Amino acid sequence: FGDISPSRGEITALVARAAVLAKADLQTEVVGEFPELQGAMGRKYALLQGEHASVAAAAEEHYKPQGPSDRVPTDAISVAVALADKLDTLVGFWTIDEKPTGSKDPFALRRAALGVIRILVENRVRLSLLPFILNHVIQLIKSSTREHMAQLAESFAEAERLSGRPDLIGEFLPNLMRAVPPEFDAILPRGPFERTPLDLLAFFHDRLKVYLRDQGARHDLIDAVITPQSDDLLQIVRRVEALGSLLDTEGGKNLLAGTKRAANILAAEEKKKTTVAETVEPALFREDAEKKLYAAVNQAEKEAGQAIQNEDFSSAMLALSVLREPVDSFFEGVLVNDEDQAVRANRLALLARIRAATDQVADFSKIAG
Structure with a gap:
């Protein structure tokens, strides 16, 4: 943009203009004769008619990246249009239940998903995907029933009221689809529409795992930080990087x-339905190692939580690393399965606190080693 940064409103206007012109060159005879020139011709036509340079660039760059070795767009306008184009394609195919199967991917949906991943990660862009996917699904539902909006308006409003929180994907869409009368089943495949947000997010997770493994990341670390609701792909990458750095150290x-040992003991006792105290009661401590571990867990949990809130995952890992010595000392000097039931339940609750503290950053049970 040169020396003058455009305002947010100006950027929005440029993105909207770029979106209007992005596919315009597909109607030209040149692209009809030479399809490989799509985008490149769009850029030339846009410049010839005096469009903003970023709008013209987006006409070509929104197709990128077209493969693992292709560069990603970096201009803000191109990035926005490229993401919108790829997400629109993916959501559209998911709502009609057309997904890649095995080696078959006739619509290059894996490439589109990888394109979204690379654009976000390589440009260090933070974006929560679920709200965008959900909003697009809702717009598709409304556009499919546009002629009946007056009839369905009350049903849509009721669905939103029942959902309580529209951002709860698992509840909102089923409520919304239940509000649509059965006569619309022919144009609205209920199952695919309801499943699209979380199913598509799971697809992004699978493609992100492939991408990160190709970058040298350990698959178990990726599994440890991803949850079904993890929709900020850059945040996942940062968590994996921070976790990898922590585990590269002896500490x-x-x-x-130590954490896995605590989790294994706790899991075994929970399986046997052994009583685990709901909270840790310091008055029941008999050993100094218990007291030191309790103090360390309180400190680590607080500091790690604050660091995560600030999205400083390296500091969160560092905060947890102080647990190493007190955890080791606890297992060396304390018998968890004490004969006194209250003491045993309290010590198991302390192990549960270790698990809860580390779960803030990753599921350590999924990490090899």
């Missing part, structure tokens, strides 16, 4: 071993 490896 991190020892912390992993």
Whole structure:
């Protein structure tokens, strides 16, 4: 944009203009004769008619990246239009239940998903995907029933009221679809529409795993930080990087071993339905190691939570690393399965606190080692 940064309103206007012109060159005889020139001709035509340079660039760059070795767009306008184009394609195909199967991907949907991932990660763009996917699904539902909006308006409003929080994907769409009368089943496949947000997000997770493994990341670390609702792909990458850095240290490896030991003991006792106290009661401590671990967990949990809130995942990992020594000392000097039931339940609750503290950043049970 040169030396003058455009306002947010100006950027929005440029994105809207670029979106209008993005596919215009597909109607030209040149692109009809030479399809490989789509985008390139769009850029030339846009410049010839005096469009903003970023709008012209977006006409060509919104198709990128077209493969793992292709560059990603970096201009803000191109990035916005490229993301919108690819997400529109993916959501549209998911709502009609047309997904890649096995080696078959006739509509290059894996490439589109990888394009979204690379644009976000390589440009370090933060974006929560679920709200965008959900909004697009809702717009598709409304556009499919446009002629009946007066009839369905009350049903849509009731669905939103029942959902309580429209951002709760799992509840909102089923409520919305239940509000649509059965006579619309022919134009609205209920199952695919309801499943699209979380199914498509899971597809992004799978493609992100492939992308990160190609970058050298460990698959178990990726699994440890991803949850079904993780929709900020750049945040996932940052968590994986921070977790990998922690586990590259001797302290991190020892912390992993101690944390997994705590989780395994806790899981075994929970399976046997052994009583686990709801909260830790310091008055029941008999050993100094218990007291030190309790204090360390309180500190680590608080500091890690604050760091995560600030999206400083390296600091969150560092906060957890202080647990290494007190965890080791606890297992060396304390018998968890004490004969006193109250003491045993309290010690198990302390192990649960270790698990809860580390779960803030990753599921350590999924990490090899």
